[in-house]
Amino acid sequence: MAKKLPKVDVVVVGVGWGGGIIASELTKQGLTVVGLERGKERKTEDYFMVHDELRYALRYELMQDLSKETITFRSKPSVRALPMRSYGSFLLGTGLGGSGVHWNGQTFRFLPYDFEIRSKTIERYGEKKFPDGMTIQDWGITYDELEPYFDRFEQMAGISGEENPLGGKRSKPYPTPPMKMPPALKMFAEATKKMNLHPYMMPSANLSEAYTNPDGVSRAACQYCGFCERFGCEYGAKADPVVTVIPVAKKTGKFEIRTHSHVRRILHDGKKATGVMYTDVTTGEDIEQPADIVVLTSYVFNNTRLLLMSNLGRPYDPNTGKGVIGKNYAYQVIRGGAIGFYEDREFNVFAGAGALGMTIDDYNGDNFDHSDLNFIHGANISISQTGQRPIGNNKVPAGVPGWGKEFKAASIKYYTRTLSVGAQGACMPFRHHFLDLDPTYKDVFGDPLMRITFDFEEQDRQLAAYCADRCGEIIKEMGAADKIEVNRKLGPYDITPYQSTHNTGGVIMGSSPDTSAVNNYLQMWDAENVFVVGASAFPHNSGYNPTGTMGALSYRAAEGILKYSKSGGGLLV
Amino acid sequence: MLEQHEKQDQPVSRRNFLKNSGLVLGGLVVGGVAGSLLRTQQGPQQPGAATAPAADFNQALMYFTGEQFRVIEAACERIFPEDELGPGAKALGAAYFIDHQLAGEWGFNARDYMQGPFYPGEATQGYQGRLKRREIFDIGIQEMNNYSNSLEGKKFYELTPEQQDTVLKAFETDEVKLTTISASAFFAMLRATTLEGVYSDPLYGGNKNMDGWRMKSFPGNQMAYTQIIEQEGLAKMEPLSLRDHQHG
Numbered sequence: 099m100a101k102k103l104p105k106v107d108v109v110v111v112g113v114g115w116g117g118g119i120i121a122s123e124l125t126k127q128g129l130t131v132v133g134l135e136r137g138k139e140r141k142t143e144d145y146f147m148v149h150d151e152l153r154y155a156l157r158y159e160l161m162q163d164l165s166k167e168t169i170t171f172r173s174k175p176s177v178r179a180l181p182m183r184s185y186g187s188f189l190l191g192t193g194l195g196g197s198g199v200h201w202n203g204q205t206f207r208f209l210p211y212d213f214e215i216r217s218k219t220i221e222r223y224g225e226k227k228f229p230d231g232m233t234i235q236d237w238g239i240t241y242d243e244l245e246p247y248f249d250r251f252e253q254m255a256g257i258s259g260e261e262n263p264l265g266g267k268r269s270k271p272y273p274t275p276p277m278k279m280p281p282a283l284k285m286f287a288e289a290t291k292k293m294n295l296h297p298y299m300m301p302s303a304n305l306s307e308a309y310t311n312p313d314g315v316s317r318a319a320c321q322y323c324g325f326c327e328r329f330g331c332e333y334g335a336k337a338d339p340v341v342t343v344i345p346v347a348k349k350t351g352k353f354e355i356r357t358h359s360h361v362r363r364i365l366h367d368g369k370k371a372t373g374v375m376y377t378d379v380t381t382g383e384d385i386e387q388p389a390d391i392v393v394l395t396s397y398v399f400n401n402t403r404l405l406l407m408s409n410l411g412r413p414y415d416p417n418t419g420k421g422v423i424g425k426n427y428a429y430q431v432i433r434g435g436a437i438g439f440y441e442d443r444e445f446n447v448f449a450g451a452g453a454l455g456m457t458i459d460d461y462n463g464d465n466f467d468h469s470d471l472n473f474i475h476g477a478n479i480s481i482s483q484t485g486q487r488p489i490g491n492n493k494v495p496a497g498v499p500g501w502g503k504e505f506k507a508a509s510i511k512y513y514t515r516t517l518s519v520g521a522q523g524a525c526m527p528f529r530h531h532f533l534d535l536d537p538t539y540k541d542v543f544g545d546p547l548m549r550i551t552f553d554f555e556e557q558d559r560q561l562a563a564y565c566a567d568r569c570g571e572i573i574k575e576m577g578a579a580d581k582i583e584v585n586r587k588l589g590p591y592d593i594t595p596y597q598s599t600h601n602t603g604g605v606i607m608g609s610s611p612d613t614s615a616v617n618n619y620l621q622m623w624d625a626e627n628v629f630v631v632g633a634s635a636f637p638h639n640s641g642y643n644p645t646g647t648m649g650a651l652s653y654r655a656a657e658g659i660l661k662y663s664k665s666g667g668g669l670l671v
Numbered sequence: 672m673l674e675q676h677e678k679q680d681q682p683v684s685r686r687n688f689l690k691n692s693g694l695v696l697g698g699l700v701v702g703g704v705a706g707s708l709l710r711t712q713q714g715p716q717q718p719g720a721a722t723a724p725a726a727d728f729n730q731a732l733m734y735f736t737g738e739q740f741r742v743i744e745a746a747c748e749r750i751f752p753e754d755e756l757g758p759g760a761k762a763l764g765a766a767y768f769i770d771h772q773l774a775g776e777w778g779f780n781a782r783d784y785m786q787g788p789f790y791p792g793e794a795t796q797g798y799q800g801r802l803k804r805r806e807i808f809d810i811g812i813q814e815m816n817n818y819s820n821s822l823e824g825k826k827f828y829e830l831t832p833e834q835q836d837t838v839l840k841a842f843e844t845d846e847v848k849l850t851t852i853s854a855s856a857f858f859a860m861l862r863a864t865t866l867e868g869v870y871s872d873p874l875y876g877g878n879k880n881m882d883g884w885r886m887k888s889f890p891g892n893q894m895a896y897t898q899i900i901e902q903e904g905l906a907k908m909e910p911l912s913l914r915d916h917q918h919g
Contacts, residue, residue, distance in 0.1 A: 147913055149892040152871035157777060168784040171796060180792040180799055184783045278900050321895035444905035448889050449896030488870035488889040500843075501750040501862050502836065510756060510887050514905055538788065592795040 109389035112396030114196020116631040118339030123656035125352035136360040137193030145332035202452030203303030206642035209463035210241035238609035239618040251649035255337035256309035259301035289575035302453030303337035324485020326452025364408040402604035426603040431523030434562035436569035455482030473560040477521035521565035562588040602636040617671040619658025733774035745828040765868025768877030778805035811857035
């Protein structure tokens, strides 16, 4: 029998970006919020020894312990799904701040096209442009409607950047100027300008200068130390929930964080949630936390999994296309880039910052004509200098063996003489790409693991090859590259090499309960006091990192929760 | 020509770093780690401590038998050999690094999902075996000796370097047929851990004296690169290790 605690206004499941933003916005308005976080507490002081590639980048210090919980994966329903036994394709965050701690800080806004992708594609190319099974849909919100929330996220995080000449309209400039520009970025800017493309500095949460945000939180400037992605920031320069929104919520005295509290069920009466059940992982005790409003703010997989395990919402059925929970799982098409090897130039590749980059959107979204192309959408093409560490960076030109004397010489020589231009491709949803509960494999509590059914499609292969060619043209124009290698070929989706922690979908937003799980306040159509916040709400994934858009949606959801709480109930849309 | 910056690119001293980096906002130190650096003081050197060549107490075995260690040390050295550029994996202590890694949680796959049922999967589904990394090494090392014996009637570490390469290539390409483990997967793990031993912080037992980093012009654990981030050409710096962070 679970211990039952006194009721609170709001319970937040997972305290990363989503949970932190919701908690700060709600507690500022006087609501009491309990944040349940399965992992441990984190603070800036924890990163004293953070410049340790082995511990953080290769032994995954900050990531979820897979011995306790993982996911299973299959390429299609006829294949047996098997557990991801060790890390590869993506890295699952855990602990206070969640994935918001180990991100790079690349903070883009999705394009206006993204939010109305179905309508706009039909408008320009007709419905026949969609291949069989592609289930793209409009998001139920426009870019213009979401713009103020993008701005709030950027002001809070102190994003450093300059206007994207091909992006949506901005109501305000970025709060801090762009990052410093190393030689490689200058080369990219000059080359792309010469090609009549539109380069701009990558919007960065690494902070180009000291900044005090509208909540009064002050942070120091980035030092370009080169340890960002997979690491926590020892300066608090990289915006993460622990150094921004969480302290704001705590200061109100209305936010209680319970770490080591693993939420396992949403409790409900079929129409509304009554609270959540969680296990205190330090004692094994099951505890019931009643609440007026339940907000799921964990990662994509656990948002979806909790709903399915709790029998809340209608599970998606890929055979009929009916149901919504688990629908439109998407990823990122990362293959499709070009590498240049330079004989007579060296670069300080070890220095950098997670979001130090120069980028173009000429081949992203619908910024270029797709009439004669066999795919829709595109990719953000960029050069970035995130800081290359020595174990993970041993590129050698094709034909050089992977070990031995020749490898040693080439890997050392080209460590400082290699630049790459990469494409971060959008990923469209398909009817047979989805999330459901695995029938066989269990987590440490005996609950079913999330099962991913996903593979790359012809759409993805065409997109990757097209963008790879564009990357090749740019690196060629960047000059002096004596050897250029273009990676055009996208194979089957493989869970073993790292690609990107940009998993999306599963609890998608939209304008109709028939095709979506949540409305444009991320409120569940089928349970009005449940809000599901995260990239789980994306009906497809764009050619960008997701956090900026996810952050904007979190502010939008916070506003919806406040409205819901004041109005005393009902669907907001 | 690119080396001309060498002189001015000395690693940033901690005091200068704090002064220059904008970490102090109106007298308030922002960021806990940087704050604790402010309090750091170098202790006085013990008389005589600097002159006595210290034994490397880290170079003792936690997991391997002596026989296993000899095989791994010889194999690492072929993967990353000593040459005119500098030391190889052996001198850098990569075999000790691997030994120490296998002794700990990584060797036990402590943070991997190791529950059954076990089925052979597709390559895109990743490793699906029930063996732990230390068990894979045990088998792989034994098989390297077996294969060497079948070719030359000798242990792996008794072969000439060229013969050792032949054996390693046979593992890399699955020319060696093993029933318990994948020869190529074992080789990939051996290669990856060798590079880890060459380039990880010396605190783990490899990258001795930071010479792996020095060869590669990787400056290790530097507090900041604001001073060189916009600079053309390679900034040569003497590397620093995590030990340079005083944590008392």
